[in-house]
Amino acid sequence: MPKPAAFPKPGHNHARCSSDALRKAEALCAARGVRLTDIRREVLSLVWQSHVPIGAYDILAKLNEGGGKTAPMAVYRALEFLMEQGLVHRLASLNAYIGCAHMDDEHAAQFLICKKCGTAAELENAPLTRALNQAVAERGFTMDSQVVEISGLCPHCA
Numbered sequence: 001m002p003k004p005a006a007f008p009k010p011g012h013n014h015a016r017c018s019s020d021a022l023r024k025a026e027a028l029c030a031a032r033g034v035r036l037t038d039i040r041r042e043v044l045s046l047v048w049q050s051h052v053p054i055g056a057y058d059i060l061a062k063l064n065e066g067g068g069k070t071a072p073m074a075v076y077r078a079l080e081f082l083m084e085q086g087l088v089h090r091l092a093s094l095n096a097y098i099g100c101a102h103m104d105d106e107h108a109a110q111f112l113i114c115k116k117c118g119t120a121a122e123l124e125n126a127p128l129t130r131a132l133n134q135a136v137a138e139r140g141f142t143m144d145s146q147v148v149e150i151s152g153l154c155p156h157c158a
Contacts, residue, residue: 006101006121007051007112007114007119007121007154007155007156008051008119009156010117010156012051014048014049014050014051017048017051017099018045018048018049021044021048021099021103022041022044022045022048024103024104025044025085025087025103026041028085028087028103028104029085032085034081034085037078039070039074039075039078040078040081040082042063042078043059043063043075043078043079043082044078044082044087044088044099046059046062046063047059047082047088047097047098047099048099051098051119051120051121052117052118052119052120053091053094053096053097053098053113053118053120054096054097054098055094055095055096055097056072056075056076056079056095056097057072058096059075059079059097060072060075063075079097082097083097085103086100086103086106087099087100087103088100089109089111089122089147090147091111091113091120091147091149092147092149093113093149093151094113098111098120098122100122101121101122101124102122102124107124107129108129108132108133108146108147108148109122109146109147109148110122110123110124110125110128110129110147110148110150111123111147111148111149111150112150112152112154113149113150113151113152114151114152114153114154114156114157115151115152115153116153116154116157117154117156117157119154121154123148128148129146132146132148133146
């Protein structure tokens with residue numbers, strides 16, 4: 001049976017999620033022989049600050065809060081690297097990024113996005129992935145990527 005998407009309770013202490021994700025990302029990058037540079041680590045840390053997706057320019061603003069001079073291209077390059085490594089996902093409907101809850105395995109991305117509080121929860125639903133893959137194949141379509149975004153209300157806002 002598929003695991004339900006986890007929506008954190010209001011007031012959730014996100015520090016543990018963030019530190020666990022950063023530790024796992026560092027280990028994965030080391031195992032893959034790729035560098036998690038300072039800017040990549042900072043961007044990943046900002047993405048993992050909450051379960052609410054964050055836009056690239058919001059990331060840039062946070063990086064430059066103390067008078068920093070980070071350029072927009074540096075943020076976009078870091079986000080591109082993080083997506084290539086499967087550490088973050090881009091949610092097209094929001095033009096924003098969210099940390100990957102399943103970064104240690106390759107998978108199709110499926111998200112539930114609360115339109116009231118903005119929280120996003122990643123699904124892990126193999127039957128849904130298989131059904132979508134089959135429907136795509138039956139139409140002779142060659143898929144590059146698959147991100148399913150479902151908007152509605154989370155259990156706390158419903």
